[in-house]
Amino acid sequence: MAQLSYREAVAAAMAQEMRKDPNIVFLGEDVAAAGGVFKATVGLLDEFGPTRVRDMPISEQAILGATMGAAMTGLRPIAEIMFSDFLAVCWDLVANEIAKMRYMTNGQVNLPLVIRAGNGGGARFGAQHSQSVENWAMAIPGIKVVAPSNAADVKGLLAASIQDPDPVLFFEQKSMYGLKCDVPEGDYVLPLGQANISREGSDVTIVALAAMVPKALKAAEILQDKHGLSCEVIDLRTLVPLDTKSIIESVTKTGRLVTVEENPRLCGWGAEIASIAAEELFWNLDAPIMRITTPHIPLASVDKLEDLMIPSVDRIVDVVSEMD
Amino acid sequence: MAKSTEKAGSSGKYPLDKSQQLELYRIMAECRALQQRAHDLFMQNLVKGTTHLGLGQEAIASAFGLAMRKDDYTFCTYRGHNHTYVRGITMTSVLGEIMGRDCGLLRGKGGSMHLTSVENGAMGSYAIIGAHMPIAAGAAWSAQYRGTEQAAVCFFGDGTTNIGAFHEAINHAAIWKLPVVYVCENNQYMEYTAIRDVTAVENPAADRASAYGLESILVDGNDAELMYETAMTALDKARSGGGPSLIEASTYRHFGHSRADPGKYRPDEEVAEWIARDPLPAYRSKLLSVGIDESELAAIDANTESMIDQATEEATNSPPPPDEIAFTDVWADGGAAWRN
Numbered sequence: 002m003a004q005l006s007y008r009e010a011v012a013a014a015m016a017q018e019m020r021k022d023p024n025i026v027f028l029g030e031d032v033a034a035a036g037g038v039f040k041a042t043v044g045l046l047d048e049f050g051p052t053r054v055r056d057m058p059i060s061e062q063a064i065l066g067a068t069m070g071a072a073m074t075g076l077r078p079i080a081e082i083m084f085s086d087f088l089a090v091c092w093d094l095v096a097n098e099i100a101k102m103r104y105m106t107n108g109q110v111n112l113p114l115v116i117r118a119g120n121g122g123g124a125r126f127g128a129q130h131s132q133s134v135e136n137w138a139m140a141i142p143g144i145k146v147v148a149p150s151n152a153a154d155v156k157g158l159l160a161a162s163i164q165d166p167d168p169v170l171f172f173e174q175k176s177m178y179g180l181k182c183d184v185p186e187g188d189y190v191l192p193l194g195q196a197n198i199s200r201e202g203s204d205v206t207i208v209a210l211a212a213m214v215p216k217a218l219k220a221a222e223i224l225q226d227k228h229g230l231s232c233e234v235i236d237l238r239t240l241v242p243l244d245t246k247s248i249i250e251s252v253t254k255t256g257r258l259v260t261v262e263e264n265p266r267l268c269g270w271g272a273e274i275a276s277i278a279a280e281e282l283f284w285n286l287d288a289p290i291m292r293i294t295t296p297h298i299p300l301a302s303v304d305k306l307e308d309l310m311i312p313s314v315d316r317i318v319d320v321v322s323e324m325d
Numbered sequence: 326m327a328k329s330t331e332k333a334g335s336s337g338k339y340p341l342d343k344s345q346q347l348e349l350y351r352i353m354a355e356c357r358a359l360q361q362r363a364h365d366l367f368m369q370n371l372v373k374g375t376t377h378l379g380l381g382q383e384a385i386a387s388a389f390g391l392a393m394r395k396d397d398y399t400f401c402t403y404r405g406h407n408h409t410y411v412r413g414i415t416m417t418s419v420l421g422e423i424m425g426r427d428c429g430l431l432r433g434k435g436g437s438m439h440l441t442s443v444e445n446g447a448m449g450s451y452a453i454i455g456a457h458m459p460i461a462a463g464a465a466w467s468a469q470y471r472g473t474e475q476a477a478v479c480f481f482g483d484g485t486t487n488i489g490a491f492h493e494a495i496n497h498a499a500i501w502k503l504p505v506v507y508v509c510e511n512n513q514y515m516e517y518t519a520i521r522d523v524t525a526v527e528n529p530a531a532d533r534a535s536a537y538g539l540e541s542i543l544v545d546g547n548d549a550e551l552m553y554e555t556a557m558t559a560l561d562k563a564r565s566g567g568g569p570s571l572i573e574a575s576t577y578r579h580f581g582h583s584r585a586d587p588g589k590y591r592p593d594e595e596v597a598e599w600i601a602r603d604p605l606p607a608y609r610s611k612l613l614s615v616g617i618d619e620s621e622l623a624a625i626d627a628n629t630e631s632m633i634d635q636a637t638e639e640a641t642n643s644p645p646p647p648d649e650i651a652f653t654d655v656w657a658d659g660g661a662a663w664r665n
Contacts, residue, residue: 058493058497060493060496062489062490063459063493065459066456066458066459066461066462066490066493067460067466069459069460070400070448070464070465070466070467070477071467073443073449073464074398074448074463074467074468075471076471078463093456093490094459098451103657105431105434105435106434106443107432107650108654109442109444110441110443110448142661142663143656166656166658242663243665246665277664
């Protein structure tokens with residue numbers, strides 16, 4: 002085990018896969034010489050050279066178009082869209098082209114590609130550089146959606162995304178780039194579509210994603226210590242494919258379900274999970290399903306107001322302790 | 326108003342021999358028959374959804390079809406029947422697709438606007454204006470990276486020159502010197518509006534070329550042999566590392582924008598003028614004038630007619646696709662599951 006930061010794990014996973022397959026190429030804005038504005042791709046240009054690691058102009062449609070065209074003709078490209086908010090300027094490529102091409106062509110087109118994007122709030126960047134847009138992505142059939150909560154998962158899930166034969170939107174949590182944890186050395190790949198039980202418990206199931214996972218874990222500690230509640234925390238890791246089996250098993254055991262989502266409330270991923278639980282676990286539930294989300298409001302820039310919006314440890318503790 | 330770019334004349338660098346001339350005529354005649362039959366089937370209420378016909382614009386796709394290497398890539402728009410057909414697919418697969426039959430190229434999952442044949446290098450027909458411009462650059466990047474000397478050819482309409490993806494893609498292709506040929510088929514109308522009424526320059530593609538350090542190329546898109554020469558020049562440049570080309574070929578669609586459009590916004594005299602410049606009879610006359618025997622052209626015409634009749638029969642007799650294919654090929658594993 003080595004201690005790596007979340008950002009170092011991004012470069013580690015890309016290097017791990019690029020060493021194995023010369024058809025993996027990487028492009029984005031400021032990603033090569035500068036190593037990325039979040040410094041998540043430092044060292045890749047030096048190791049793999051300028052034909053595989055390439056800077057692009059501020060042209061997100063050109064970036065994702067090139068990514069798609071390269072993927073359909075034999076390469077396995079990785080694209081960086083600096084901030085996930087910028088997906089809005091190239092969403093045609095994601096939603097209309099990349100996601101639908103295989104289906105529309107009756108299975109003729111392969112698109113083994115990864116779109117990495119810095120996602121989420123907490124950096125005080127304001128409403129256009131702080132959004133959690135994973136629910137945009139999961140609304141489109143044909144795109145896999147991954148959002149890791151720690152450096153070890155970044156390495157294993159990004160490696161899996163690069164190896165995957167389908168297009169993957171890989172959301173990196175901007176506020177977590179500096180956080181370190183033990184990361185397995187050597188070749189490390191995690192399966193897509195398998196949630197992680199981050200903490201076992203018997204009273205309440207808390208389902209979380211990305212930056213909400215450490216908050217849910219902290220809340221679970223407090224809930225145990227102060228309220229005597231045993232919380233099971235599920236880190237979803239991927240939204241598509243969705244590991245409903247782990248959720249169903251957990252809620253069958255606990256009888257209570259809470260989701261913690263950074264995305265704004267309407268049509269957040271927790272609504273889909275609540276709907277599955279309502280349809281399939283209704284007779285196992287001992288309490289109403291609760292969703293903790295950012296309110297349906299654009300994010301403010303100033304720290305005081307941003308912190309008021311994004312789900313906090315205190316909000317999780319309050320909601321869970323008042324269930325029943 | 327920018328100064329009108331002068332249309333290019335023949336350089337004589339890529340003369341066609343007789344067999345190539347007959348081949349070019351054959352491809353054009355087959356495209357024409359296919360487009361006319363698609364129209365007729367629509368009028369008989371046998372076509373599902375919409376169709377966008379390239380009747381009148383066949384010389385451009387046909388010339389590129391003849392000029393391209395088998396392993397080159399093409400990208401085209403929803404008006405893409407000609408461009409896909411010239412890569413080597415059957416008439417039956419096109420008619421079947423627009424009629425929603427199981428014999429269709431995509432078994433009815435794509436429809437008229439999405440004809441694709443990866444095995445023939447026809448990498449898709451794109452129904453969102455401009456989307457395929459950067460995708461074609463990506464295929465060209467892939468060819469450049471793999472060192473295969475393949476080229477990507479991207480066909481688009483005049484309306485595409487006013488969308489952002491056009492500019493992003495051509496800038497990208499220019500800075501990376503990508504082996505891609507961008508071909509603007511200027512049929513004078515973006516949907517129902519004259520392109521000159523909504524564009525800041527007179528020649529929507531050619532007058533933009535200099536912004537990306539590219540040569541301004543303006544050609545008569547109804548002159549089949551000139552189009553062939555233009556295609557060969559650009560393809561050779563792409564293969565030899567010379568980077569992208571941006572070609573503007575002027576042409577005209579004989580029908581409206583789509584099945585819903587009778588095209589009444591176009592002045593009668595303008596339509597008449599362009600019908601008089603129809604590329605297919607023009608090329609037929611040219612071949613007769615250079616000494617090709619009428620009987621050879623008549624044989625091609627007859628064969629084309631029997632092909633389209635047979636394709637119509639095959640497509641008409643094909644059943645609709647089975648229900649189960651609605652649930653296949655969302656993912657590479659062939660399925661559509663999003664949860665376990």
